[in-house]
Amino acid sequence: MEQTGSDRLKSALLLLAVASLVIGLAFYLADEARIASLIWIAGVVPVLASLVIEILRSLSRGEVGLDIVAALSMTAALAFGETLAAAVVAVMYSGGTFLESFAEGRARREMHALLSRVPRTATRHRDDGLEDIPIDEILPGDRLLIRQGDVVPVDGTLASETGFVDTSALTGESLPVRLMRGAEAMSGATNAGEAFDLTALRPAKDSTYAGIVRLVAEAQASKAPMSRLADKWSLGFLAVTVSIAFAAWWFTGDPIRAVAVLVVATPCPLILAVPVALVAGLSRAAHFGVLIKGAGPLETMARIHTLILDKTGTLTDGRPKIVSIACYGDTSEQEILRMAAALDQASKHPVAQAVVAAAKAEGLRLPVPSEVVELPGEGVVGRVEGRPVIVGGDGFVAALVGRVSGDASSMAAGSVLVAVAIDGQMAGHLVMSDPLRDGAGAMLNGLRREGVRRILLATGDRADVAKRVTEGLGLDGVRAGLTPDQKVLLVLSERKRGPVMMVGDGVNDAPALSAADVGVAMGARGAAASAEAADVVLLVDRIDPLGPGIEIARAARRIAVESVVVGIGLSVMGMIAAAYGYLSPVQGALLQEVIDVAVILNALRALRISPSDALRV
Template identity: 70%
Template sequence: MIADLPRPDIKTLLLGIAAIGLVAGGGIWFYGDPAASGVIWTAATLPVLFALLVEIAHSLRQGEVGLDIVAALSMTAALAFGETLAAVVVALMYSGGTVLESYAEARARHEMRALLSRVPRSALRHRNGALDEVPLDQIEPGDRLLIRQGDVAPVDGNVASDRAVLDQSALTGEAMPVQLSQGDPVMSGATNAGDTFDLTATHRAEESTYAGIVRLVEAAQRSKAPMSRLADRFSLVFLLITVCIAATAWWLTGDPIRAVAVLVVATPCPLILAVPVALVAGLSRAAHYGVLIKGAKALEVLARIQTLILDKTGTLTDGRPQLVSIDTTDGFDPDEVLYLAASLDQSSKHPIAQAIVAAAKAKGASLAVPDHAAETAGEGVAGVVAGRRVIVGGADFVASRVPEDRGNGASRAVGSVVVAVAIDGRLAGRIIMADPLREGTAGFLAGVRRLGVSRILLATGDRKAVAEAVTKGLGLDGVRSDMTPDQKVLLVLSEGKDGRVMMVGDGINDAPALAAADIGVAMGARGAAASAEAADVVLLVDQLDRLLPGMEIAQHARRIALQSVYVGIGLSCAGMLAAAFGYLSPVQGALFQEVIDVAVILNALRALRIVPAGTGADQVSKAAHP
């Protein structure tokens, strides 16, 4: 198929040659030189035919039979029997269709670039009492590395310092940073969210967790075979019907021109043109709703999903710790507790501290500048705010400094974080933080089922208790917890045996599963760049329910494309019968085919007017300009 040629400028060049040849030959024919016009039309047809024959030969070697064979037969027969005008018209229609198809299926993505760009290129290694910056490939097991705040762990290893605070959300999906003690294992790809610590390497870079995720993405994408064009599914039957009608007309009448006319009318431009036009229109329409679908193939598969697999953190949930409640003691005011805690937490880079600061600012608080702030990495911070002594941190950290705290207070819900606050030597209260479900999650899941998804699963790296607590009452068909990236891939492949699978995620740990699924959907607004690159669909607006209009548009666009296919084939069959009985000459057949093309393309353009249920113009505007 010409659409498979490596350089898109070749397809445009072939279209230009056919168009210029048709116009130039027509001008010469008008001025009374049919022989010269025939030469020009032949010259304009041959490049398209040659490129087409090359691609047909390539497809046949791979065991694929496409509708391109009918186009090649019609051009070859028309040239062989002197019907050069019909040949160049077919060449123009076909090359135009391939340009449209190429545009529809252009996938501007570089799957591995985001993953590789995040991998550290070097590391700081302790050697002979000094620090040396060395390339990753020089790191050996047993080397002691310095991991600064904000650095990504370059290799797997163990904590060599007293403690470390790591953000592992890119690897496990867990939103809350974890505190590790000396000797605890550290996965490469985790980010240091606390103070500088030392790491003892246990693996070389190429053997570490992050490198394994990169390899998983590569393997998953290689294993996902490209889907055939929608039109090709009709190719074999349509090809047999065309050849039988053409051969029968020639055999019964002895007139080869009858066969040429049949082949010209049968040129499957309604399929070649209408399908990409409808799907391109669907892609454009989906973009208005904040749904970037990377190509016509992805849109067609999106229309026929049976199983949905969801990640939790950043997908089903918001992915950012949020304030749930403030439980105070001894008559302290909740707003005062939040104000003083947030003011002190400005001195900390800990994600929970920053979430408390954000919560206070969201309430309109104008925070004070803390004095004498002293932070114990991963445990808490103490200091002075507006003349008052404030301590903020974990329950044990605060209890060790406030003897009156005997542990009474708020209970901790599964999946939440409790931050204790002491003011002037007394326990003032506890701030409860959690990663809540996205607003409208239940409605989204109901909408997905309405659109034909029969099975919905959760796949997360979180603990079982957290996963089950978050999804309670959602009516999911299954919850899979404590999953590693390779286990997510296996789940996708296992579910794929029973139907097409869509995976939705946002972290680096989701990238391999996104690549392995029939359709991978990434939360592109705040999600990891690697997941957006590996996915087939990216939600440009950070709202999970934006996927609903994308799915509905895909279904409508595919339905419109199929309508154009069925109508086009029906009219083509009628035209073939008319040509077989001598009512259409080759040129008339080509013109009749043009009428069919116009009809089916106008029908395909209806996809530009698709309006998904439950959406309005205001939502379109917001989605288009997030």
Template identity: 70%
Template sequence: MKPLLHDSLNIALLTIALLGLLSGLGLLLVDRADMATVAWTLGVIPVLAALVFEIVASLAKGEVGLDIVAALSMSAALLFGETLAAAVVALMYAGGSFLESFAEGRARREMSDLLSRVPRTATRHRNGALDEVPLDEIAPGDLLLIRQGDVAPVDGTVESDRALLDQSALTGESMPQRLNRGQDVMSGSTNAADAFDLRATRRAADSTYAGIVRLVEAAQASKAPMARLADRYSLLFLAVTVVLATAAWWFTGDPIRAVAVLVVATPCPLILAVPVALVAGLSRAAHYGVLIKGAKPLEALARINTLILDKTGTLTDGRPQIVSIETVAQPEDQVLYFAAALEQASKHPMAQAIVAAARARGMALPVPASVVETPGEGLSGTVDGRQVIVGGPAFVLSRIGAPAPHAQGTDTGSALAALAVDGVLAGQLVLADTLRSGTSELLAGLRRLGIARILLATGDRHAVAEAVTAGLDFDAVRADLTPDQKVLLVLTEHKHGPVMMVGDGVNDAPALAAADVGVAMGARGAAASAEAADVVLLVDHLDRLLPGIEVAQRARAIALQSVAAGIGLSVAGMIAAAFGYLTPVQGALLQEVIDVAVILNALRALRIMPRGPASREQSQ
């Protein structure tokens, strides 16, 4: 069953059908049966005409559905004088179409909320004044004022001392996040406290929220394999319905039994249940920060057997972090202070990690002077009037001529940044791309959801990969992989069943596209990976996979339950009608009860509560 044209027409047809039925019943009560027949017929004809128009349009597209059964039942009922049954079918069909449209609208609410929050303008600082400007005029580097209640229009960094942001519409996080100066702000976040200044880092079209909106629009336009399967089965159901109705008429000589069979088969839960349940699943997954691009990947996500994880940015944070500070001639805070102050002049990821660590400790960093950077090696300059050098140990030691101290914690995968102040080695900072917290629990949760094989795929050296995954429940670790080798790994794993690939970089995009379900880490990740992926985790938390997979599995199960129950009851009703146990009017009422039950059952997908720890945290 498909909604009749537009919602406004649905309402009009529902009103006409209802008035026709009630008018006819009123006339029947005053012994005007002839006029009652006219009233019921007038209530049916507009609905039947609109339905025929829809059928012709669908046939022109090569689509055949059970709307034909509805048209046959109304036409046959009118032809054989069962005008009351025809009026009931018309009312129930128009009502069912309206109810399906309402249910799908209810199911899409979470994603529609994302679309409705798109800001159109922004308040920009310019020449000591504030201007309201369209979003496409904002350029990286512009300073914007985000007032209380405003939605951040672009990605940027906090330029005020602090900000409190509500990201629940994007990530499902129930508690607002407090950010300090220099921390990143995701576009689409709502300012939950006092106004603050935001320094734009991307144009609006390239920002997180714009990407999410594009993904949501693509998701809403999709069609699931189960829905296409329903279309194919509708041909079989149509054939069975026509054969059963014809047989009932042939063997009994009573055309009313054929009408009753057609009426009971109108419309079909096979068509109603699948789109409502799967769209409800899409909406529910979006609530937990998992944006699935359509019903097709949601249905595929529910059947995943093998998971392949990228390492950098997926299994690990993808950003170096300070894991320890070794002191030599300066206290730990001073080592971090001088190193971070000078590193402000560099865009190197290690430099940014050192600066972020200092700001996290609340350090006010001075502006360095006379900075000279040797690309890939280090920097030298002046901080608070003192000569500072920071960089790789070999670079720093060559500048001051001092021997290297014994390094602690320089395991495989770690890196060192040495610091010298006024020609004396002050200490070293140990940085590493650390494993995401809760990874072991995540892998155990994935096993519980039925993922039989979990593999790591990375371009890093074997030693680094083995060190990172030590003690974790992986079936295999594949290292030193090029992008095309990752694709080959995905294709090879297809022999074990449907494959899901999770990654975040441009080099992961081909493998994401090759997998049955590609998952990109974070809407702020590489555009190529988000475009190639079927699923995007709206925040860089790998544990969002658990509620995403569970929602998909349970939404698919609900759809199948609805189909099995609805079709079973419809077939039973058709057989009863063929044997004369149901009149056309009774059959129409029975079928509508079945349809309403099917839709209500499908909407249970909106109340799915995943059992994983990540989802429990969000619901608190």
């Protein structure tokens, strides 16, 4: 992604300030002090002008930042002929703003690569053929072809006999849903079965997906701005600086002492140490698969009080797995799985693929099936090793071979039953569910040790399913059957207790991610809308990097605070020395450079943050 205009301006100002300082020093050493002074002024004025504009914008928003001290020091140095000191301050200030811009730009580039996979076109039937068109050109009544794996681009009704769609990104329901002709399919769902036709009901701008995007925008607009760590110190430090500078001038009558105080006071420990520590924290977090979109979210992430988790794709894997096998007759569990998986090799249905994967994980040899006939949305019929086998939905298989006493057709809510018939008899049921991710419980316990006080579940799934899946996790609350706007209300209500982090992966989570103080999206398989709305994206398809991410954020912020405290302490000592006349403005600038190097080296310790093993599950 290209740099924004603001990024280019900050880069140009830093280059100009550094170049003018170096070239001016060369002329100064060649006994051309007047030319050197003019060159330093030429480098300082653009930086100062940009700084004044930024200060005016901040004041119009009611914000008072540390930029005022830097502006005062540069202005005073220029006014009293201390151009070298002004040039040094200009380099220090422009370097700090460049570092912040660099961190944000890196995050934007990562997100551009992450979101570039979002589909922008649809396939429409036209004049006995097919054409690819932009989604915005879809009109009500258009007949669209939705291929396997395609995202439904607009709300519509099924024009084919049957269709299987994955609605987990919209509703939180982790298992595919079967639709019949005439049923409505929501935009944002994914075709999990064979290709089907869809008749568009409304334009893309009026679809379910677009409505959720509008919710995201509204939530972002209502979200309180993140305050920078450095700005919290600004008013006090500004008052101390102005007081010492004024006192030095008042009692000595020498304005140069006030200039020296201002130069030493230029808050470079804040301007430089904070962004260095936080950029290092961003880099370290990315090493563990946690993309944090800037220093602001990282600072807030370090102060999280409440964690709200979606279920599907976050606490659970989002893929169905076999949890038990019910057997009828003499056929063993292993044989039922082997025969079912052998036949399911011929199907692309996600449940069939999960059965095949389970059999391969058991090390079972799967023979090639023959005479295979797949009935979309129903099941598969064929022969395995010459024996007739039927695998499919419970009702479909029972209608062909009948039921047996004590079968598993009334299993617990939230489970999916795959019936298996062998030799014309019901042989058993594969009971499938969306289980809890491995290590989720240990990770949540680690987060509590890191200071997260409340952990809640918020899901669009049914209450019985949510409670069964999360049993034993020790959550502080389970909120089930929630719509996107209800998730937003939950986030807003919890924010009254303290900063809230929301973790989700579906389109339905995007508004809540935007409303939270820190929104975290599952970026590997999650919906693009949630990744775009979030402040943090987990770049792997697991929730466990969240623990190390929070620990890194806390450690990076702690290192930043340490650097600020030490740097300000040294600066205050230097200001007092300058007030008593022991430091000239140039000497004060050089001293400030030494302080800068010290605090930056300390801030770089954030690159070596190593999360504890307790949070790496």
